[in-house]
Amino acid sequence: MRIDVADIKHEVGSYKVTDLAITLEPVELGGAEVGFGRPFTGTAKIWNLGDRLLVQAELQGEARLTCSRCLCEYTHPLSVSFEAEFVEREPGADEPVVEDEEESDKDVSFYSDDVVDMTEVARDNILLALPMKPLCSEFCKGLCPRCGKDLNEGPCGCDGGVEESVDPRLAVLRDLLRKPDANS
Numbered sequence: 001m002r003i004d005v006a007d008i009k010h011e012v013g014s015y016k017v018t019d020l021a022i023t024l025e026p027v028e029l030g031g032a033e034v035g036f037g038r039p040f041t042g043t044a045k046i047w048n049l050g051d052r053l054l055v056q057a058e059l060q061g062e063a064r065l066t067c068s069r070c071l072c073e074y075t076h077p078l079s080v081s082f083e084a085e086f087v088e089r090e091p092g093a094d095e096p097v098v099e100d101e102e103e104s105d106k107d108v109s110f111y112s113d114d115v116v117d118m119t120e121v122a123r124d125n126i127l128l129a130l131p132m133k134p135l136c137s138e139f140c141k142g143l144c145p146r147c148g149k150d151l152n153e154g155p156c157g158c159d160g161g162v163e164e165s166v167d168p169r170l171a172v173l174r175d176l177l178r179k180p181d182a183n184s
């Protein structure tokens with residue numbers, strides 16, 4: 001998503017508001033592919049701060065995630081808002097030194113040819129907003145650790161089986177401990 005900033009570049013304090021539509025390629029996260037069904041849409045406000053441009057953006061979209069308990073794919077709505085700064089890079093010049101970069105909590109990126117490319121900062125912020133442990137529902141029962149049946153569809157029948165008798169409360173605990181790396 002490229003935004004032409006020629007119209008605000010020469011006047012400090014000027015700004016523009018523009019619609020965003022950002023299409024993301026699928027990414028691999030924690031061994032599972034994360035897809036993005038439709039483009040993320042929203043708005044960006046871009047300010048000319050003199051030595052840099054400040055972008056304030058809001059995006060809405062969705063990710064196709066794999067539930068960490070039952071391994072089903074589900075759609076996870078996402079809404080992110082973030083700020084980013086862009087410093088102009090003269091054509092052919094080295095990367096400019098951004099002196100107060102460490103003091104700033106914003107991402108600093110570079111732009112040239114009067115065009116700001118929002119895709120990378122948007123992707124970074126969207127990936128940060130993804131849950132560490134995706135769950136299709138907070139009530140997801142997960143898979144039976146013994147037979148692999150999706151327990152959201154009903155009991156599997158092997159619980160309390162004859163070959164192993166475990167206190168049901170301990171079994172729950174054991175299953176919780178097993179779950180995170182059950183597939184690796």
Ligand SMILES: [Zn+2]
Pocket residue numbers: 067068069070071072135136137140141142
């Ligand atoms: Zn699930």
Ligand SMILES: [Zn+2]
Pocket residue numbers: 144145146147148149156157158159
């Ligand atoms: Zn089972």
